[in-house]
Amino acid sequence: MSEWIPRLLERDKELAELTQAIETMLGGSGRLVVVEGTAGIGKSRLLHEAIAGAEEAGVRVLSARGAELEQEFTFGIVRQLFESLLAGAEADRRREWLAGAAAAAESALGWQQAVAGEFAVLHGLYWLTANVSQDQPLILLTDDLQWADVPSLRFLAYLLPRLDGLQALVAAGVRAQAEIDQPLLNQLFTDPACQVIHLGPLPLEATSHLISTAFHREPDDAFAAACHAASGGNPLLLGELVKTAVAQGLAPIAEHGPHILSLGPQAVARHVALRMAYLTANDRALALAVSVLGDDVDMRLAAELADLDSVAVMRSAERLEREEILRPGQSGEGSGPITLAFVHPLIRATVYNTLDPAERMAAHQQAARLLTTAHADTERVAAHLLYAAPAANATTAHILRTAAHGALTRGSPQAAHAYLKRCLDEPPPPEDQYPVLVELGTVTGMTDVPTAIEYLTQAQAMTTDPVQQARIATPLGTMLIFDQRYEHALAVCQNALADLPPTITDLRHRLQASIVLVRLSWHDPQLMQLTEQLRRQPSDDSAGSHALDGLLSFHEAWLNDPSAAQRARRALHEDLFDPVLAHTYAAAVWTLLAADDDTVMRDLDAALDTARRHGALPTLVVILLARAFGWLYHGALTEAESEARACLQHARTSGFEGIMPHVGYVLAAAAFEQGRLDEAQQTFNELTMPHLSYSKYTSDPFSDVLPQLQLARGEYQQALQSALTIGRLCTEHGLHNPALNQWRSQAALCLHALNQDNEAHAIIAEEIDLAQQWGAPRALGRALRIAGAITHNTESLRQAVAILRPSTADLELTKALGELGTALNHQNQHRQARTHLRQGLELALRCGAARLADHIRTELTAAGARPRRTALSGPDSLTPSERRVAELAAQGHTNRDIAQQLFVTPKTVEVHLSAIYRKLAITRRHQLPDALATAKNHTRPDFGGTVAL
DSSP states (O other): OGGGSOSOSSOHHHHHHHHHHHHHHHTTBOOEEEEEESTTSSHHHHHHHHHHHHHHTTOEEEEEEOOGGGTTSTTHHHHHHHHHHHHHSOHHHHHHHTOGGGGGHHHHTTOOSSOOOHHHHHHHHHHHHHHHHHHSOEEEEEESGGGOOHHHHHHHHHHGGGOBTSSEEEEEEEEOGGGOOOHHHHHHHTSTTEEEEEOOOOOHHHHHHHHHHHHTSOOOHHHHHHHHHHHTTOHHHHHHHHHHHHHTTOOSSGGGHHHHHHHGGGHHHHHHHHHHHTSOHHHHHHHHHHHHHOTTEEHHHHHHHHTOOHHHHHHHHHHHHHTTSEEEEETTTTTSOEEEEESSHHHHHHHHTTSOHHHHHHHHHHHHHHHHHTTOOHHHHHHHHTTSOOOOOHHHHHHHHHHHHHHHHTTOHHHHHHHHHHHHHSOOOHHHHHHHHHHHHHHHTTTOHHHHHHHHHHHHHTOOOHHHHHHHHHHHHHHHHHTTOHHHHHHHHHHHHHHSOTTOHHHHHHHHHHHHHHHHHHTOTTHHHHHHHHHHSOOOSSHHHHHHHHHHHHHHHHTTOTTHHHHHHHHOOGGGGSTTTHHHHHHHHHHHHHTTOTTHHHHHHHHHHHHHHHOOHHHHHHHHHHHHHHHHHHTOHHHHHHHHHHHHHHHHHHTOGGGHHHHHHHHHHHHHHTTOHHHHHHHIIIIIGGGOOHHHHTTSGGGGHHHHHHHHTTOHHHHHHHHHHHHHHHHHTTOOOTTTOOHHHHHHHHHHHTTOHHHHHHHHHHHHHHHHHHOOHHHHHHHHHHHHHHHTOHHHHHHHHHHHTTSSOHHHHHHHHHHHHHHHHHTTOHHHHHHHHHHHHHHHHHHTOHHHHHHHHHHHHHTTOOOOOSOOOSGGGSOHHHHHHHHHHHTTOOHHHHHHHHTOOHHHHHHHHHHHHHHHTOOSGGGHHHHHHTTTTOSSOOOOOOOOO
16 A cells, blocks of 8 residues: 555655765765654655665665664664674674774674773774775664664764764654753754754645545545645655545545544554454564564564464564565575564554553563573663563562663663662562662762662661761762752761771771862861861872872862872872762862973873773763863863863763863863954853852852953953952852962952052962962962063063973963063063064964964064964974874874874874974975974973873
């Protein structure tokens, strides 16, 4: 009966858009194309029509389909896309595809015993895609993307900005936005590399045409209008209406219009029920079995669940195909067993819903048994146990718990939560209920802190063992802090610490670190007394001691105690990369950044490499953020922006929303210094302002960005009020370090602009005293620079330049040179002014500080010079990321080797090499070693680190 519907009707425009996207991909510019519309509107038909032509042209197409009952199956979509391809490939070809960084993709497929970190898996899947597409242009086709599992969506979110330069296209069909609620889908759809094609209803004329094709005669206008109104212009619903009309012997005449309207949107369910009624018991059993097992199921497994022999199942499958309920297929790219699937998800849902709840649970329980006997993947078994009735079965609980561990290690806390929750409902044997609750609470904390607190509190009530109490108290206390329940968090940690034997030092230190974090977050006046006691106790080499040192160092930095850097250096250890302790690592890094530590960027470089290969995404996000601030403080604005954007992408992908205001600060500050003031304000408004609460965030660097932006717009009074508000709260909370918050210098600039110079001089003098006590060049150089600028004191400006010149704070040095040159220029010392201004301009260009460079050019012109307007050239003009690429290329590495070492795309390497060749005035790769050799004696210090591009 389906032959009456033409392949496509009234979709020429949409088909042309898809075809154009494929042609663009063949040119080396991949993207995501999403066909969006209601169920049955023709998304799949449109996608397959466009892609059929691509296959004929030699494009490889890998397909997958989301299923409502399989959303918890970790990397389910990814496995559908790649498993058959890899399993059916020759061994040599498979090794090529999985070579290098792509090897980590095996973890997503369940082939790797040692599970890689979340980022490594995503990056490995990117390289698998790149390697496969290098052999042959590639389309990754996913239908019903709204039912995709979260890890697969994370892969697509990671892949999307890296498609440019690949002959790879991601094409997807998805239900209309009103029918779905998945933040990752929204992230994908709003990406600039995503093209959304919306399919609307067919017009009345097309409806009339389809009816005439089915009935071999023109319908009456009233009948066509009734069909169009009842179906809403939806091709699938229209088809079912027409089939129902034919089955009931209704002619397409006006008098049958009211009956058609009465059928309405229920046409699919009614017609499927009608067709099922005429089928044999075996046919119905097979259809129900496939609805439970899911699409593309091995026909032999469906036969077992339906209790049919090989002959009976073949006959039933043929009849169900004729009735347009099921469609056969074959796994293994045509070489494997026969599979069965429904012709449309609506048909599957209709058949599945004919089962009552008890029948569904029993069917899923039997499906789990059959899959277990067949040695299927544990998560595939667990996916059915989610829908089976609890039965206090120890084996079921074990399977669910094992599946949760597998899901978590492959980066799906949502699936792990679902399996552990179902395990708890089973319930597991009494001796396992405590560890299941702890695991459930820990996993849930990644996505739902209040619920996680409930689980961990239940677990705590189940044990009286002081060690177990302490192990629960650490994550529970941290989550209570995140939920701003400070008193409760303090009580939990203090009670656990009081009962813990003194010999369990690691746990004691962890609890002490949690207590410090509570009091620090709560701005507790007893914090000072507590930290004085803790600073006197000996440290050891445990993770707990490192965590405690990290938080103590940050508090010491708050207090402007210069010994903080030594404690922070002791705290830096990779055992803090655990997501539960990552905030303590960040605290130590923040202290070292504030202290202008010369090696912290190299430490972060090593930390980034470890996190990429073995860590969880939240840990990676923390490290990327710290590096972004490091580049910003050093004046490498392009690198700071690049690192912050990478951090933002991973934060959104992993749901780490709490990091947004910090990322917003770096992006806003980088845009501000590069002269993009409107963009800086917009970024601040979108990412930082919604989270900004001075009473909560006064210790964070981004709290001073508001007065900075207000000052740049000439809103001096508003900027002053913002700066003084921050200052009052910083003072109340004990934050005195000008390297962590520059409210005093911001206020001084505002007061000077308002002609209140006495107050300005007093407040900047206070900042100078504090900066001298702290001893870091960036903070002191900044304070001296602003003092010199508002007092017209060239001696202060010369001191600022002298202090900053040996440091890594290039941006601050640039500003100091600019201010000194300007001051000398105003004193008619033009020759000296030109010397400092030229140095400042060179540094401004190196930093990418366009706003500052424009100001210095103006001053140079006033000093009688003719300043350059082109970028710097030579080795010293290379950005840190360009230098690293140039060094690797000079060592003989290929672009793909460099890309894999630096965790970037080959296209990014090509872009950098183009810039490198231009800056070094060379045209060939073999010229790089000689060109770089001239940089051996450059005078600026090397602060290390490689940028995450």
